Amino acid sequence: MDIVYLHGIEVDCVIGVWDWEREITQRITIDLDMGHDLVKAGKSDHLEDTLNYKEVSNQVREFCVERKAKLVESLAAGIADILLSSFACQWCKVKINKTGAVRGAKDVGVIIERTKD
Numbered sequence: 001m002d003i004v005y006l007h008g009i010e011v012d013c014v015i016g017v018w019d020w021e022r023e024i025t026q027r028i029t030i031d032l033d034m035g036h037d038l039v040k041a042g043k044s045d046h047l048e049d050t051l052n053y054k055e056v057s058n059q060v061r062e063f064c065v066e067r068k069a070k071l072v073e074s075l076a077a078g079i080a081d082i083l084l085s086s087f088a089c090q091w092c093k094v095k096i097n098k099t100g101a102v103r104g105a106k107d108v109g110v111i112i113e114r115t116k117d
Contacts, residue, residue: 009061063082
């Protein structure tokens with residue numbers, strides 16, 4: 001399986017369970033690894049034969065801002081659903097880093113992997 005990746009996508013969004021978190025935006029960082037067959041794109045050299053990572057980035061950012069999730073787990077699962085349903089990925093790994101969520105920890109977050117049914 002070939003992999004297209006986007007790492008370090010920064011999004012300012014509402015995320016968190018505490019009342020004060022529902023009133024502000026916080027920056028999260030998202031890393032995406034997406035399993036996609038790149039054979040056709042490798043031969044044709046045409047954008048329509050591959051995964052358009054600009055479109056992926058735009059949809060993921062929009063989803064995060066609109067979703068206003070309480071849990072990073074929920075946000076990651078929603079992103080995985082988008083990748084598998086809208087972008088014909090066969091597999092994906094979604095990592096969300098909510099820097100600063102725990103005092104004294106540099107990185108805090110989740111990593112999930114999903115495959116297409």
